[in-house]
Amino acid sequence: MLAAAAGDVAGGNSAVGYSAITQQATVVAYHILRNDGVDRVLLGEEWKELGADAENPSVYRTPSDSFLAWLDAISRGEGAATVEPSAEPASRVYPVGVWFRRDPGRLVTAAISVARVTHIDAATVVGAAAVAGAVAASSFAQVGRDLLQGSAEL
Known part of the structure; x- marks a missing residue:
């Protein structure tokens, strides 16, 4: 999450680099850190x-x-x-997977909440929850330092 924030600050205006999706995910990360969960109305305001x-x-x-x-x-x-399908919610829920990696119930609830701020299409919402779960699985039993160290090695 720190890497996303740093990359966003350092990155240029590029649809394939650090873009609005990264910015939205960084807001999600900060929102979860402050609230230990997702308040859809407040996240939308942010x-x-x-x-x-x-x-x-x-x-x-x-x-x-x-x-x-x-x-x-x-x-x-x-x-x-919107009822239109989209991959955007799945792209911005990775902080949910990291934060709730040891709490699957809250992970699913938070991922659904993040997705439903902008989308109510069922496949879109389920896709976001699946991505958050995959992120959780990839970081299970790790601490933030492990994730940062892995990023540094890349």
């Missing part, structure tokens, strides 16, 4: 805060059209979760 408003431009790098539509709708106070 994502919205990085978007454009009357005074500030958006800080998101190459956000998808669907995420921009979600930001626009949420800014107007509308319910904005």
Whole structure:
């Protein structure tokens, strides 16, 4: 998670590098660290805060059209979760897998909550939970230092 945040700060505006997805995942990580869980409304507000408003431009790098539509709708106070399938929620739930790696029930609940902020398509939500589970499995019994050391070796 620290690597994602550092890469986001150092990275350029690239859809294949550190992009809006990485920024959203970094917000998820910070949200979970602060709340020990996922509050969908609060997480949505935190994502919205990085978007454009009357005074500030958006800080998101190459956000998808669907995420921009979600930001626009949420800014107007509308319910904005889409029924369209997407891989985006799966791309931003890896912090859920790391944080809840020893608590499968909370992992699934948190992954579903993160996905449902922007998407309500069943396959999209299940895909996000599966990715969070895979991340948990890959980091099971490790501590943060192990993950950072592994990143340093790459």
